Amino acid sequence: MHFSASEVAEATGGRLTGPDVTVDGASIDSRTVAAGQLFVPIVAERDGHDFIDTAVNAGASAFLTDRAVDAGASSIQVADTSSALADLGRAARARLTGPVIGVTGSVGKTSTKDLLAQVLSTQLRTAANERSFNNELGLPLTLFGAPDGTEAVVVEMGARGVGHIATLCDIAHPTIGVVTRVDGVHLELFGSIAAVAQAKGELVESLPADGLAVLNVDQEAVAAMASRTSARVIGYGLTTPADVHATDIRLDSELRPTFTLHTPWGSIEVSMAARGRHQVSNALAATAVAGGVGIDLDKIAEGLSGAAISGLRMELSRTDSGVAVLNDSYNANPTSMNAALDALVGLSDRRRVAVLGVMAELGDTARAEHLAISERAAALGVDVIAVDAADYGTSVTHVPDIDSAVAALSDLRAGDAVLVKGSRVAALERVAVALLAAPGAS
Numbered sequence: 001m002h003f004s005a006s007e008v009a010e011a012t013g014g015r016l017t018g019p020d021v022t023v024d025g026a027s028i029d030s031r032t033v034a035a036g037q038l039f040v041p042i043v044a045e046r047d048g049h050d051f052i053d054t055a056v057n058a059g060a061s062a063f064l065t066d067r068a069v070d071a072g073a074s075s076i077q078v079a080d081t082s083s084a085l086a087d088l089g090r091a092a093r094a095r096l097t098g099p100v101i102g103v104t105g106s107v108g109k110t111s112t113k114d115l116l117a118q119v120l121s122t123q124l125r126t127a128a129n130e131r132s133f134n135n136e137l138g139l140p141l142t143l144f145g146a147p148d149g150t151e152a153v154v155v156e157m158g159a160r161g162v163g164h165i166a167t168l169c170d171i172a173h174p175t176i177g178v179v180t181r182v183d184g185v186h187l188e189l190f191g192s193i194a195a196v197a198q199a200k201g202e203l204v205e206s207l208p209a210d211g212l213a214v215l216n217v218d219q220e221a222v223a224a225m226a227s228r229t230s231a232r233v234i235g236y237g238l239t240t241p242a243d244v245h246a247t248d249i250r251l252d253s254e255l256r257p258t259f260t261l262h263t264p265w266g267s268i269e270v271s272m273a274a275r276g277r278h279q280v281s282n283a284l285a286a287t288a289v290a291g292g293v294g295i296d297l298d299k300i301a302e303g304l305s306g307a308a309i310s311g312l313r314m315e316l317s318r319t320d321s322g323v324a325v326l327n328d329s330y331n332a333n334p335t336s337m338n339a340a341l342d343a344l345v346g347l348s349d350r351r352r353v354a355v356l357g358v359m360a361e362l363g364d365t366a367r368a369e370h371l372a373i374s375e376r377a378a379a380l381g382v383d384v385i386a387v388d389a390a391d392y393g394t395s396v397t398h399v400p401d402i403d404s405a406v407a408a409l410s411d412l413r414a415g416d417a418v419l420v421k422g423s424r425v426a427a428l429e430r431v432a433v434a435l436l437a438a439p440g441a442s
Contacts, residue, residue, distance in 0.1 A: 001025065001092050001146050005062045008038060009076045011091035012084035014064070018074030021061045025145035026088065028137060035059030038144075040085050042137065048081070082137070089140025089171040096143075098124065098151040099293050100172055104158070104165055104203050105180025105216070106196060107335045108282050109134065111274065111309050112180055113156045116286040119303030123295050124151040131310050132330075134158035139168050152293070159199045160189050169206035176292065177203040177231075178214040178285050182221040185333040188363035197221045207231040214288040216281065217242045234264075234292055236284035244288045246270075246280050254316060255326075255343050257283075261301065265291050270301045275314040278339040312429055314343065317436050322414030324348060327432035328421045332359045334369045338376065340421050345380050348417035352382045355405050355431050356396075357422020358389040367391045382419075385409070387426060402427075406434045 002024050009016040023038040030051035033039055039055035041048025041064065052063050052071045062074040064081045078084040093100065103113045110132045117128035127146035129138055134156035142155055155172050159165045182197045190196045200222075204213045209230045217223040217235035226233045236244040246259040255275035261268050261283075272279060283304050290300050312330035319325065324347045328340045337359060344352050354377055362369050370391035377384045377396075384396035387405050392398075399405045405428075409418065418435065422428040 001095065001144055001150075002148055003038075003088075003091070003144075005074045005076060007091070008062070008064075008088065012064070012076060012078045012087045014076040014078040014084060016074065016076050018062070021074050023062050026085070026141055027055070027060070028085070028141065030055040030058065033058045033060050036061050038088075039063040040081055041065065042082055042085075085137065085140050085144075086171050089143040092140075092143040092146060093171065093173055096146070096150065096153060098153070099176050100174045101152065101154045101176040101178065101289055102157050102169065102172060102174035102203050102206075103154065103178045103180070103285075104156070104200050105178070105222075106183035106185040106200070107333065108180040108278070108285075109156045109158065111279060111313060112178060112282040112285045113154050114309050115274065115279075115282055115304060115307045116178075116289055117154045118307035119286050119290045119295060119300050120152045120154070120293070122299040122303045124293075125149055126152045126154065128154040129156050132156065132158070136164075136167060140171055143172065157203060160186060162190070162195055162199045163202070165199055165202040166206065169203060174203065174206060174211070175208060176212045176214065176289055177207050177229075178289060179203060179222050179225060180216055180282070180285060181219055181335065183333060183335045184362065184365060184369070185335075186361045187365055188361040191363070193221070197225075201225045201228050204229040204231070212289070212292045214285055214292070216285065218281070232292075234288040236281070236288045238281055238284070242284075244284045244291070246284060249277060249280055251277060251346055255314065255346060261287060263287060263291050263297065266297050268297050268301045270304050272304055273306060274309045275316055276339060276343045278336075279309070279314075314340075315432070316347075317432075319412075319435055321412070323412045323435070324417040325432050325435050326417065326419045327429060328419065329357075329426075329429040329432065330424065332357065332421050332423045333362075334359065334373065337373050337421060340419055341373075341377055341380055341382060344382060344417055344419040348415060350415040350417070351412070352380075352417050352419075353385060353409065353412070354382050354419040354421065355385045355387060355409070355428060356389060356392065356419075357387050357426025357428045358391070360423035360425050387422065387428060387431075389422070389426075402430045402434070405431050409435065
């Protein structure tokens with residue numbers, strides 16, 4: 001979105017020094033700043049002010065700062081750069097006239113966001129956050145970076161405590177809210193599932209009376225959020241009667257779902273590019289939003305069929321020797337781990353191996369949740385290799401690091417299948433990279 005430097009100063013209560021140049025979007029990373037952007041130096045573990053010169057040399061036409069800096073470009077001095085970025089998000093939001101859709105939930109936020117953005121873009125000029133940029137920095141960057149003429153914006157909303165989503169809603173003022181699930185994720189931070197539900201429900205509480213809440217009625221905790229909003233509610237689900245639901249779900253040999261989509265606007269056959277049965281639920285959420293804003297049903301099916309999901313999520317490749325590698329290593333929690341194990345079983349009737357890392361931030365439930373996964377894997381006939389994750393118990397093979405995990409897979413043969421999954425801190429995508437390093441992998 002184009003802003004003059006003086007408009008940036010007005011929005012942030014800052015003081016402009018230098019020419020009143022125009023900026024188009026913003027960046028907090030000097031390594032990826034694009035020509036014409038506003039550079040916002042964030043003070044965290046590293047002080048972004050140390051990289052202002054780098055950002056200007058890369059093409060930033062102006063920058064925010066909380067101190068006097070001369071870097072050869074226009075500057076806007078503010079009291080706090082993080083707070084100023086939030087103010088810029090609010091200023092950009094004020095220019096938007098179309099729907100702003102917030103997506104939250106313990107699981108499925110990013111995939112739902114990806115699917116929804118693709119579906120909306122079949123008829124509307126749509127902007128959405130990159131990857132999982134879903135916090136107090138990523139959300140205003142998304143709003144401020146929306147191109148001029150944007151007709152719909154999708155913003156993913158993450159939370160690490162009660163009140164976080166309310167803060168994001170204060171910036172984004174969503175007109176539509178999607179809640180995918182409430183699960184025992186980040187319990188180390190939230191303390192209880194009830195607190196998770198309280199936090200996720202802050203999104204629907206923020207909606208205007210003429211807005212729309214899209215809720216997963218398969219989960220009682222999410223369905224109950226209908227009482228926390230005056231907005232219209234559309235329910236979606238796989239196992240519970242819902243406004244938007246699916247029947248006759250099938251997976252092909254590449255784990256891509258096909259199903260019959262049923263909505264208040266009609267029914268249609270859908271084939272998805274995204275992998276895994278769990279993606280059908282995310283597709284239903286995207287459908288409910290799209291139908292709610294008037295996207296044609298055939299365009300919804302078209303968008304779902306072509307939508308790609310953000311990286312390290314259900315990426316299926318094969319080694320030169322014919323071993324299937326399912327790289328779902330972006331993150332892990334009990335719900336997503338069970339979905340990934342189901343997907344693995346669907347890939348092969350020969351040897352199935354799951355290379356698993358820690359499921360982080362589960363608090364006091366960590367040991368029990370890890371043991372439950374190893375027990376379910378055994379019931380499914382899946383061999384588990386746990387990488388630096390003792391909580392999976394004594395029934396699995398334990399290795400200390402990535403190299404040891406790769407070495408433990410040296411006897412794989414054509415027709416075998418390997419799942420790679422763990423929380424982000426485990427960085428297990430390195431296992432998948434090593435397995436696929438042989439020439440001819442696809």
